[in-house]
Amino acid sequence: MKLHLSAPSDNLLKSAIEITGSKSETNRLLLLQALFSNINIDNLSNSDDAQVMAKGLKIADGEVDIHHAGTAMRFLTSYFASQEQKNVVLTGSKRMQERPIKVLVDALRSLGAKIEYVKNEGYPPLRITGTAITSSKVSLPANISSQYISSLLLIAPSLKNGLEVELIGKITSVPYINMTLALLNGVGIETEFTENIIRVKPKAKVEKANLVVESDWSAASYFYSIAALSKVGSEIKLSAYKKNSLQGDSILSEIYKEFGVETEFLKNQIVLKKVNKVVEKKVAFALENAPDIAQTIAVTCLGLNVDCHLTGLHTLPIKETDRLAAMKTELEKLGGKVALTNESLNLTASENLIPNVAIDTYNDHRMAMAFAPIALKINLGINESEVVSKSYPDFWKDMKAIGMEVREI
Template sequence: MAGPTIKLSHPVKSLSGNVPLTGSKSESNRALIIQALSGGNVTIENLSAAADTVTLQRALAASTAADGKIETVIDIGPAGTAMRFLTAYLSINGGQATLTGSERMKQRPIGILVDALNTLGAHIQYAGATGYPPLAIDGAFKQETAHVRIKGNVSSQYLSALLLIASALPQGLELQIEGELTSRPYLTMTLDMLAEAGIQHQWNGDRITIAPQATKPCRLTVEPDWSAASYWYAMVALAEDANLFLPNLKKNSLQGDAAIKDIMVHFGVASTFEDGGLRIQKTTSVHQAEETLFDFTECPDLAQTVIVCAAVQRRNLSFTGLHTLKIKETDRIAALQNELGKFGVKLVEVGKVYHLVTEGLFRPQHLTIETYEDHRMAMAFAPLALLFDGVQINEPDVVEKSYPDFWKHLKQHGFILS
């Protein structure tokens, strides 16, 4: 859906039918790196149509085409996962490349990963500000050690980037995680997908070891995106009546964002796995007293959706595990505070805990939401059209980063878009 704004409404306030979600961006991006290092042994099914995945796929093709003979400039725009994964991949692929991105990407730190790779034997220099993209990468890798230490509480993508290339290193990798580990399910996803491709590992305490080894011939089938499903959970919670079927979602998912099915029990949404997928339904059972503090350490991408949903349900809840949100596509904490304030809700930070204050909630005649170049801001606030009249989303094209069919799917389910 093109254009600088979209106005949303939903006259019926009821939802039903099927929502065919695109493949998981997180799984797809890992699968692409595994495939690139497999020597043709790995094929992928149900690859995501998300812009981030398309960007990574094109970047890998460009680096392969260059074949080490010319320097390649690779611009990944706002694709954070692509930046982290390509930094590791390009450092061992034999060619020379300058890896850059959007202005926001140039503000997102990457020094922890660069330091780790250079310790291993990579040759990466900063082409701009120290600690940030763009990066000048010489892929003539000569391993100096198999041991590297890296902080676990900044971004799990740093760790995943290292683990994805580990089996291709001459000495393999022994990765020691320092301190708290953020987004553990994403690390588990990486290791499970590597295992599907025949790459074995050992994880003992704070150490993960992967020996040099080759991938086996295999087909990696990408599950639909639970992050995308989370927005439909919010819509079910805010609708007057709702019964939706999400095809091909799995009960035993690799994705950490599958936690949404347990979280949204507290907001009146029931989940039932059936043959071929997942059914989510509006219920009258809302477990208001059972949970007042939600920890998003292992699923930070759900935070905006749940916080917005809680805000308009007048739930004075508290949230922790949000520390990584400040270095995402935007400062998501500040963005949430700004936009929640437009209908009288406050998100107050006290130490490492954030508290919703909903006593000032009011129903605005018109609500305009800024997206801050962040796809999740657009999709977290769009469900408010089920409660408020005249919701406007500015710069709606940001959803193409992870869920290109989002607006089309809303239209198919009774939302009026103009």
């Protein structure tokens, strides 16, 4: 489905939006709930990824197809490998079968897991025969996706001897590791994270717990971008958020000060306020701990005619698409100039944006949502707009709620 987007008649925005639970927190808690039935969860994400995760956890044998859901692929690999009586083939979309998983499979095999590659070495689909894992020490490169690490940490309390994970080298995406550990701690599981060693103690059962998932900060990023591109005096209220978030993307509240967006924290709510501020002609951000907001920031900069240098993006080429290459193509369609390395993006913005361009989304939800805010500056098309359902099914409805014209072509 192709959409045409254009700005509200007045870019002075006054809106209130409710956003469902974080996909990152939801998928972690769903796995913990499968291991410990005493856990109840409220404000679950309504994303496609969360739904396939929940569905996959209920399958005991046969094929488990997680489609495009990378988090589910990584978390379910460890889950099925550690559960006796489970015998599954874990598969996904064509793109998912191109995304590497060897580091995680090697780690699990070193612990005694029984995993075979169905097609290509190092990539899904995987044939997994669940087994009781008794080994308790494993080593991983520290600069890999934190989802590999969290996958192991989440099953650790259910293992007979717990788990000690040694991370070799410089650790990236620390907030996502800390999120996983905090959620484990929240249900009474003991953990320790000292230098490059993480330890999780075994626990046979947990006390009954009622947990509420915080709303998704990645989803909030698009409203930060909208606020930055709107008129001074605009206010957008988002719920439900908290100041001391477990989510790495909550760094948005600091980053977007550079673009004139102040964040007021209320009880279970944030208010984004566009204030008068001279924005620097060039900005630079290190995003090792929050790479998922790189697309949003780059588009914001293009819309404000601000050059930017973004680093720490080494995980983006193995996401739903090669996000670095996709950003270069789509930003340049709009008039920007982009230079890439394997872990950075340098944008030279343009005063003259090219209107009525159709943005390709590459089966990547974040491409659709990150580029949408620039419709406050120029009319825009979004191809395959339905891809947003992967993480934020209500996105286009919420765009209309803030006054954006969203029309199907």
